Amino acid sequence: MRKSHSKKAIGKDENFTTYFNPPLLLDIIKIYKVALIAAEIWYSWYNITSKNNKFKYFNGKVWKNTIIPPGAYNVVDIQKALQNIMKENNDYIPANTSGDENLFHVNISPNYNTFKSEIELKNNYKLDFTIDNTFRDILGFNSRIISENGKHHSDQIVNITSINTIEIHCSLVDGSYINGKSGDLIHCTSPNVPPGSLLQVRPFQKMYNSMKVMSAINSVTFKVTDQDGNLVDLNNERVTYYLHIKEL
Numbered sequence: 001m002r003k004s005h006s007k008k009a010i011g012k013d014e015n016f017t018t019y020f021n022p023p024l025l026l027d028i029i030k031i032y033k034v035a036l037i038a039a040e041i042w043y044s045w046y047n048i049t050s051k052n053n054k055f056k057y058f059n060g061k062v063w064k065n066t067i068i069p070p071g072a073y074n075v076v077d078i079q080k081a082l083q084n085i086m087k088e089n090n091d092y093i094p095a096n097t098s099g100d101e102n103l104f105h106v107n108i109s110p111n112y113n114t115f116k117s118e119i120e121l122k123n124n125y126k127l128d129f130t131i132d133n134t135f136r137d138i139l140g141f142n143s144r145i146i147s148e149n150g151k152h153h154s155d156q157i158v159n160i161t162s163i164n165t166i167e168i169h170c171s172l173v174d175g176s177y178i179n180g181k182s183g184d185l186i187h188c189t190s191p192n193v194p195p196g197s198l199l200q201v202r203p204f205q206k207m208y209n210s211m212k213v214m215s216a217i218n219s220v221t222f223k224v225t226d227q228d229g230n231l232v233d234l235n236n237e238r239v240t241y242y243l244h245i246k247e248l
Contacts, residue, residue: 013234014224017171023216024245031248033208034172036187039201041224042237043193046070047138047161048078049233054133055082057106058126058147059091068135072195074160075110075117078135082106108139115157116140121149165190165227166199170243172220174212178229188227208246 010017026032053068066089068081083104086092093103105125109118117139119127127146129136136143140154167178170186178185186209189201222241224232 013237013239014231015221017219017221019219020217023218025216026214028213028215032211032245033248034170034186034211034243034245035206035208036168036170036201036203037206037242037244039168039187039242040240041166041199041201042234042239043191043195043197043199044235044237045163045232046072046235048073048135050133052133052135052138054131055085055135056128056131058128059089059105060124063128064089064091075108075139075158078139079108082108110158111153114153116154117158118154119146119152121146121152124149163191163226163232166232167225167227168201168241169223169225170220172211172217173209175210206244211245
């Protein structure tokens, strides 16, 4: 069994190469297979990044462009982040004049029955979801300006994350198939822990994949992608893989 982790390798945590010195010698006339025994990957990727963190609202007098800090958010978290921004912009009614709580003119909440989100506007506030790089898709809204007081329901269900499956790729693998094309996929899994937690991958049944024919293993490259083949940004969190190579 071989262990490899990203902090002792070259590259980023989601795409790194481990070098062996001395190389692992193989018999070129024999057949080898490799399996993932375990993996430890932190659920550290963001659903709001610089590509979808823009927010534009009208406070009754002027339009204001704002940015939510990148991070892992649910609908309630987005609401809190917007309230913090509006508080900094003095676009709210302080508690000392309104009662026990601050009052805000934009309120976002999840609807657990329809799986959609709801935006409530007050005091002639408006939202502009037509600009680029907004988080409208996460909330399930189409590109449009929301301009009337009252509650507005999202057009689609909430899409809180675009990553449904984590795919682990290993350069030793030869002959796995991804969407009908030959690839280097060694294992795939779905996140079953909340953001910020350690995703511990322990395959119930070891799946041995054919290895590339070689006389020695000088290095091995690992990649973590989503279901569409896009690299998953792990934000510099350590990844560890355990492999088993067997001779047939």
